[in-house]
Structure formats: C-alpha cells, structure tokens
Amino acid sequence: MPVAAQNELNVYESAEARFEIAAERLGLEQGLYHYMKYPEREITVYIPVAFDNGHVEIFTGYRVLHSSVRGPGKGGVRFAPDVSINEVRALAAWMTWKCAVVNIPFGGAKGGVICDPDKLSKAELERLTRRYTAQLADWFGPERDVPAPDIGTNEQTMAWIMDTYAMHVRQATTAVVTGKPLDLGGSQGRREATGRGLMLCCNKAVAQLRMKRENCRVIVQGFGNVGYHASLLLHEAGYKIIGVADIHGGLYNEKGHDIGKLYDWVYAQHKPLPEFPGGGEKVSSQEILFRPCDILVPAATENQITAQNAHRVDCRILCEGANGPTTSHADQVIEQKGIFVIPDILGNAGGVTVSYFEWVQDRQGFFWRESEVNERLQDVMERSFDQVVEYAEVHGVNNRIAAYIVAIDRVARALKLRGFYA
Numbered sequence: 301m302p303v304a305a306q307n308e309l310n311v312y313e314s315a316e317a318r319f320e321i322a323a324e325r326l327g328l329e330q331g332l333y334h335y336m337k338y339p340e341r342e343i344t345v346y347i348p349v350a351f352d353n354g355h356v357e358i359f360t361g362y363r364v365l366h367s368s369v370r371g372p373g374k375g376g377v378r379f380a381p382d383v384s385i386n387e388v389r390a391l392a393a394w395m396t397w398k399c400a401v402v403n404i405p406f407g408g409a410k411g412g413v414i415c416d417p418d419k420l421s422k423a424e425l426e427r428l429t430r431r432y433t434a435q436l437a438d439w440f441g442p443e444r445d446v447p448a449p450d451i452g453t454n455e456q457t458m459a460w461i462m463d464t465y466a467m468h469v470r471q472a473t474t475a476v477v478t479g480k481p482l483d484l485g486g487s488q489g490r491r492e493a494t495g496r497g498l499m500l501c502c503n504k505a506v507a508q509l510r511m512k513r514e515n516c517r518v519i520v521q522g523f524g525n526v527g528y529h530a531s532l533l534l535h536e537a538g539y540k541i542i543g544v545a546d547i548h549g550g551l552y553n554e555k556g557h558d559i560g561k562l563y564d565w566v567y568a569q570h571k572p573l574p575e576f577p578g579g580g581e582k583v584s585s586q587e588i589l590f591r592p593c594d595i596l597v598p599a600a601t602e603n604q605i606t607a608q609n610a611h612r613v614d615c616r617i618l619c620e621g622a623n624g625p626t627t628s629h630a631d632q633v634i635e636q637k638g639i640f641v642i643p644d645i646l647g648n649a650g651g652v653t654v655s656y657f658e659w660v661q662d663r664q665g666f667f668w669r670e671s672e673v674n675e676r677l678q679d680v681m682e683r684s685f686d687q688v689v690e691y692a693e694v695h696g697v698n699n700r701i702a703a704y705i706v707a708i709d710r711v712a713r714a715l716k717l718r719g720f721y722a
Contacts, residue, residue: 308629309603311390317628319393322704325695332712335720339392341365342385345435347413349428352421359415361432365445366392366408370714372443373409374399374652376450376479377432377457379425383412387602394623395652398645400707402684404656409445411436417452429457433464440465442475442663448655449479451524451601455491459484475662478655487658488670490651493677495529495599497650498621499537500681501642502595505617508689509640511594519543519615521550521589522599523566523573526621526648530597532559539595543588546600548572550588553580590614598625599648605630613639620644635698643700645707646688653680 375395396408474485523546540556590612599621610633619642692702
C-alpha cells in the first residue's frame with residue numbers, strides 16, 4: 301500500500317485533520333488549541349489471562365481519557381484483533397466532540413484490548429474483562445471515566461466490569477458503566493439508541509432536502525447492533541431498505557428487504573446474511589457502498605470511504621453510523637459531489653445520549669419508561685441536528701466541520717470558565 305494511502309487510514313490523523321480545520325474556522329486561541337488537541341491521559345496495561353487449558357497469555361489493553369473538561373470521560377471498550385493506541389486515541393477524541401455536539405455533560409474516553417473475542421471462551425472473556433477492569437479500577441468511576449460496550453463487547457461485558465469495580469470499591473456502583481443489562485440498572489431503549497438516533501437524523505435530513513421517506517432507497521453497511529436497528533427503524537418509518545451487508549457480504553435488492561426476516565436468518569438461525577433465500581444480488585460488504593441509493597448508512601467500521609473510492613459513492617444523504625467511516629482525505633470528494641453529510645459525531649450520538657440517560661437514572665435510582673427515553677432522545681437529536689445545520693450556514697462550511705465547530709466551541713467555553721489549574 302502506498303505511504304499516502306497508509307497515512308489516510310490512520311484514524312487519529314483523520315480526527316486531527318478535522319479538528320485543525322474547525323479550530324482555524326473558529327479562531328481558537330493558541331493556548332486552548334494546544335490544550336484541546338492532546339489527550340489528558342493514556343494508559344497501557346498488560347493483562348495476564350489463564351486459558352481454560354491452563355495456558356497463560358498476555359494481552360495488551362488501552363484506556364485513553366481525551367477530555368474531562370465538561371464532565372467524566374465517556375466511551376466504549378473495544379475487543380478486537382486490530383485495536384491500536386492510535387485508534388483508541390482517535391475514538392476518545394471523537395467521543396469528546398460527540399458528547400459536546402449533543403450537549404451532554406461528559407468528556408471523551410475510549411478503551412480497547414488487542415484480542416479476538418470469537419476465539420475466546422466465555423470464561424476466558426470474563427477473566428480478560430475482569431483483569432482489564434482491575435488494572436484500571438483506580439481510573440474508572442461514575443465521576444471519573446464511564447465505560448460502555450463497543451465492537452466485541454456487550455451487556456454481559458459491562459456486567460463483569462461493573463461487578464469487578466464494585467468488588468474493588470466495596471459497594472454496588474451501577475453508574476460506573478452504561479449499556480448494562482436491565483436487571484443491573486440498564487436503561488430501556490439503550491440497545492436501539494444508536495440506530496434510533498440515525499433514523500431521527502435521516503428524518504430531519506429528508507425534511508431539510510424536501511424529499512419523501514416513501515421514495516427514499518436506503519443502503520446500510522453493517523448488521524450488528526447499530527446497523528440492524530438502523531435498518532429496522534428506518535424500514536418501520538417508511539423507508540425502503542434496498543441494501544444490507546455484514547462481514548460475510550451483502551445483498552442488494554431494488555424491491556427492498558424484510559429486515560425482521562433477515563434478522564431471524566442471521567441471529568436466530570445463525571446463517572450467513574448473503575445466503576438469505578430470495579435476498580437479491582450478492583455483493584461484497586465494500587461494494588454495496590457504491591450502489592445507487594438516496595441514503596447511505598455506513599454502520600460497520602472506520603475507513604470505508606476513502607479518497608480512492610469516494611467518487612463511486614452514489615447517494616443524496618450520507619448518514620454515518622460507524623465511527624470514522626469516511627477518511628478526512630475523502631471529505632472534499634464527498635462535498636464536491638453535493639452529498640448531504642450527517643457526520644458520525646452527530647449521526648451515531650444516539651448511543652451516548654441514552655448512555656447519559658442510563659447514568660442519570662442509575663445515580664438517582666429512578667428509571668424511566670421506554671417512551672420517555674425515546675422522547676428525550678428525539679428532542680436531543682433534533683435540536684443538535686438543527687444547531688449543526690445552522691452553524692454550517694453561519695460559518696460557510698460543510699456539516700462535518702460545522703459539527704466540530706459546535707463541539708470545540710462548547711469545550712473551549714467550558715475550559716475558559718474553569719481556567720488552567722497550576
């Protein structure tokens with residue numbers, strides 16, 4: 301791979317490039333610029349895990365706190381073979397901007413462990429999770445740093461983190477993590493929240509562009525928690541889902557897909573998505589991004605749309621469900637094509653918003669009905685969408701840079717009010 305292409309796929313560089321543009325547009329003073337550019341803390345831990353056969357393996361884990369200016373750190377824990385410190389740095393920074401865009405009182409953090417969770421037994425995963433938590437227990441806490449699920453982790457992982465932390469502090473502390481099972485203080489609506497936030501943003505964009513939902517053809521790359529719920533909720537809202545894909549490949553069908561039946565095929569029958577009977581044309585999970593549609597939702601992983609392939613994107617609205625699915629090098633191509641972008645730090649912020657709701661409910665010991673959660677989420681997402689579009693018009697920038705300007709401005713104002721401790 302050419303050096304330029306390698307640099308393009310460095311997600312930390314993509315995050316930095318957008319920060320630089322927004323900071324310059326905002327006229328951010330130099331001291332604030334330097335303060336906000338770098339993370340507050342980076343921790344590397346080496347995690348010994350005894351396998352079921354008695355063999356001991358050492359895993360490398362990370363936790364990065366990018367900012368606690370507006371509140372405790374907030375961000376998921378990722379278990380994946382390709383986790384790197386650069387990726388975790390970028391994701392932590394994105395969490396800072398994401399929380400600020402939707403104006404919730406959190407900073408940004410992220411964690412990860414280099415492992416393949418599919419190759420570990422449940423008992424091995426539990427030991428890995430508990431040891432990772434134990435080595436970071438002094439840094440975690442409801443007022444310090446609040447983890448959540450991400451790629452390769454789930455509600456069960458969060459339950460193990462919560463329990464391990466509780467054992468270390470000698471008291472039940474449900475607010476130390478979000479994305480927990482309902483029986484342990486989880487929130488109604490949390491599982492669907494990221495997909496619901498994407499749907500709400502699509503509704504706003506369609507109205508903004510004077511389009512009609514029933515005429516909108518949608519392609520969703522990713523069929524995990526985010527992609528599945530986005531597909532289902534968009535389908536229920538009247539959109540036609542003509543393309544879906546996961547790591548095994550994709551299906552393209554102009555007649556539309558029955559998302560409920562697809563889910564049953566993949567998750568109840570445990571069969572490959574591309575093998576779904578009568579599902580239409582089989583395409584690769586990458587190729588589906590370039591089929592013509594009205595709304596494209598990349599909801600898988602980062603670096604899917606690059607400077608090398610962005611010219612092939614054929615949609616009216618790009619609604620980013622994954623973190624960093626479009627590289628900074630591709631931004632100009634997408635803008636020149638006149639595509640309306642709902643950037644990741646806005647589009648997929650439904651998850652962290654309902655995580656905030658979960659944290660609030662845990663701390664007050666009073667839980668809301670799902671309808672209340674969804675109503676509050678809609679209010680936050682719609683208001684945030686309007687603010688980003690307004691900033692784009694006022695500053696003469698695209699929606700992505702406008703979202704960064706909104707976020708950086710809020711963090712900068714908080715930092716000015718707090719001052720510099722010395």
